[in-house]
Amino acid sequence: MSFFLETTDMDLGDTPIENIFINDYMPMANGTYVKVYLLGYKYAHDRDEKIEVNNATIAKHLDIPLEDVLRAWEFWEDKGIIERIKLEEGNKFNYKVRFLNLKQLYIKNNIGVLNKEHANKEVDTHKYNTYDLVDANKVPAINNMFNTIDYTIRRQTVPSEKQRILNWIYDYNMNPDVIEEAFAYGVERKGIRTISYIEGIIRNWYDKGLTNMEAILEDIKQYDEKYYRYQKIMKALGLGKRPIKKDEAELIDKWFGEYKFTMELVLEACERDKNPTPSIHYVNGILKSWNEKGIKTIEDIELLDKPKEKKDTKVTKTNIRRPSNTVTRFHNFEQRSDKYTSEEINARVEEIARRKRQAYNQKAKGEA
Structure with a gap:
């Protein structure tokens, strides 16, 4: 029985390069020398003993002559940022490179x-x-x-x-x-x-x-999960330069123990603390609210933040206001026309018109 880890088809790791190299040393070298330094530094950082790397490997990887690789190491040693450690006396090409x-x-x-x-x-x-x-x-x-x-x-x-x-x-x-x-x-x-x-x-x-913070935090994560959480969250809030207080540690323990939140969710809450002086207590207010609303994933937050759709304002039959059916005295009015035919109605209209004309003419004569 044995244990082993699956390897990826692609190298997705990270290689930390010091800013001093980028700011001070890189501008003084040509592109080939910089590429040799960076690739050699990557191999040194990986520290994979199963992979044998030498100058020929670097030359093949960069598709440059071996002489360029050797000249690059001479250049960087002259600048004082690497050391060439010979492995065989008399063989000037067989050596190890120590990055200072x-x-x-x-x-x-x-x-x-x-x-x-x-x-x-x-x-x-x-x-x-x-x-x-x-x-x-x-x-x-x-x-x-x-x-x-x-x-x-x-x-x-x-x-x-x-x-x-x-x-x-x-x-x-x-x-x-x-x-x-x-x-x-x-x-x-x-x-x-x-x-x-x-x-x-x-x-x-x-x-x-x-010997670097990335490796140390990864080791702490493996053997001391709580402390790793403290450091990760404090650094996310820009508070990594001071020790964590007892009440702050208790709140963080509550987020993971009682609320069952993931680190991803907690870091999202830290990101939302836009105060000039971020604090664990402010983030606790955010996470407490999320816990009360049943939020457990980033997707839940996105749904919470999504603007609510406006209600349909279309007029429907159910919301049309109709006149009330209140009964008034006018409902008892019986139209006279209901008792006559159309011929009789026309005759009555003519009779009314004739009478009005006569009354008008008589009035006009009287005034004259």
């Missing part, structure tokens, strides 16, 4: 820790000192990281702790946002705020090959 973390390079370049003096030292070349810490706080990503950590653990980190946290960037190849997530996870799910415990979380992620 561009955020880490940016941070190090800004705080001045990768100068020649440090590079020549054999021990503790990457350790940060007090002067480096002052420079590090001038980097927005680092400064924001420390502010977020202080908010999460509800106290100010001391300089020695900050130096230790900075070393994680080097030791474990972790970006600031990943370190922020480690503190949030340790405090919110485990209730532990010690630096050593948080480093244990970082080390565990590193050992599992989880």
Whole structure:
């Protein structure tokens, strides 16, 4: 007996490319070198050990000469964003390519820790000192990281702790946002705020090959569904930079436990919170209303939002107002013509006309 996953006929995955490469490095290279870098980066990100990839594979995939692939790696190594690691002495074409973390390079370049003096030292070349810490706080990503950590653990980190946290960037190849997530996870799910415990979380992620937020959240989703929900919803509302509060967590648990809503439905409610400062409580009002109306799917919402059709305003027999049949004294009037024939009626009309003419003539003579 064995277990296996079905594979798709098409590659529908995602490859995260750092903006530093797009903004700073891509403009300085020709199109072929950029394509080689991106395809090689994709293969490195996939990390599928069953697929053997080499420079010839890249050349065939891009339909370019092998020499162009080799020149591309020389170019990117000269720019300092990859390293070629030789596998055989004397064979300059057989090597591995290590893609360096561009955020880490940016941070190090800004705080001045990768100068020649440090590079020549054999021990503790990457350790940060007090002067480096002052420079590090001038980097927005680092400064924001420390502010977020202080908010999460509800106290100010001391300089020695900050130096230790900075070393994680080097030791474990972790970006600031990943370190922020480690503190949030340790405090919110485990209730532990010690630096050593948080480093244990970082080390565990590193050992599992989880070095970016996408991979970490996917791993959390598998082993800690509740926390994954919290993070997903808080980020959807733009509140991912602060820890979730107890009452907010209880409301989210209610949406999935009592209301039986799906994540898709909850995220739709988050999307409808257009307030300048979104909140879990506002979204709760939306979801509570939907639950009372029996809404359980996106299709139900579409039906609810659909404008109601106007009622048919055509006049029918049933809504025509007819005169009432009220009996009046005029209903008892008996028409005189009912007693005469048509000849008699004509004769009477002539007689009436003749009399009126005579009366008119006599009146006229009298006045004269």
